[in-house]
Amino acid sequence: MKTKDWFTDWFNTSYYHILYKDRNDADAQLFMRNITSFLSLPKTTHILDLPCGKGRHAVFLNSLGYKVTGGDLAENSIKYAKKFENENLNFEVHDMRKPFNNTYDSVFNLFTSFGYFEDDAEDILILENIKNGLNKDGFFVFDFLNAEKVKLNLVKEEVKVVDNITFNIKREIKNGFIFKHISFFADDKQHSYTEQVKYLDLPKMTSFLEKVGFKIENVFGNYSLDNYNPKTSDRLIIVAK
Ligand SMILES: C[S@@+](CC[C@H](N)C(=O)[O-])C[C@H]1O[C@@H](n2cnc3c(N)ncnc32)[C@H](O)[C@@H]1O
Structure with missing residues (x-):
């Protein structure tokens, strides 16, 4: 499914x-x-x-x-x-x-x-x-x-603290997409999401x-x-x- x-x-x-x-x-x-x-x-x-x-x-x-x-x-x-x-x-x-x-x-x-x-x-x-x-x-x-500027200056890893949440961000470009993997601990749980945008x-x-x-x-x-x-x-x- x-x-x-x-x-x-x-x-x-x-x-x-x-x-x-x-x-x-x-x-x-x-x-x-x-x-x-x-x-x-x-x-x-x-x-x-x-x-x-x-x-x-x-x-x-x-x-x-x-x-x-x-x-x-x-x-x-x-x-x-x-x-x-x-x-x-x-x-x-x-x-x-x-x-x-x-x-x-x-x-x-x-x-x-x-x-x-x-x-x-x-x-x-x-x-x-x-x-x-x-x-x-x-x-x-x-x-x-x-996309071209993002590729030239790709920030592969970043940590952002907002409202006491520590967001660990990893970026990569592969298979024609720009990926942003976001993981953090909040509300007693570990979370992870991936944003995915086509390399246009x-x-x-x-x-x-x-x-x-x-x-x-x-x-x-x-x-x-x-x-x-x-x-x-x-x-x-x-x-x-
Ligand atoms: C990067 S945000 C930008 C939102 C807004 N234009 C702004 O500048 O604040 C992308 C938005 O796309 C919406 N979105 C994603 N897939 C969609 C779809 N299939 N149809 C309509 N909206 C969608 C998300 O819910 C999100 O609000």
Whole structure:
């Protein structure tokens, strides 16, 4: 029998949110300001933030005046995000491998929220769902780690103490994936999880996007929207139509 997918468990734990609690809202907000202004998105734009996690980008985009829907597989994150709902801000549990019930003017896939699946066909299915869920001339914004820089600077072992939990982290790149093995002792138990993200560099991601009929309009290397450099950029940010 197939075990539950790693992302279904790990992202739904409180430990995941503890480990990443220093995740920077200021960065998220800077990026959202820059990208909406670069794309000249009118305030009438309906944006889908997929997957939205606890809604940090979605809530901010809504505060800028946009109508926003956030979808995520993690029920706990959606439950949290729902506290911020209003007439123009909605959250729902959604598996991005499933087609949407609605169409959107823009779809944002932010902060390395892609490439979790073994089979390329699942990644391509997600891109197809996004393409079919976009209104005419809609933008797809994709924000991923810069795999080439990660490979050049791989931190193989790291210890992070957050909220009195000692997280032992090991990283490796093999079989086309970047693995992050996370183990820690908490609540009287030893835990271990592995995050697994496909090694998606610009050529590979371009081939995925082109397969479903997306055309790349811009490539940026960070949240200030500077040019992308495969060796030095922090992020791989793609705008496609
Ligand atoms: C790295 S987090 C980023 C979340 C959010 N974009 C942010 O920046 O805070 C990745 C998110 O993907 C969600 N996720 C994983 N697999 C998913 C799937 N098949 N469908 C929808 N969401 C998924 C996880 O629950 C998690 O919230």
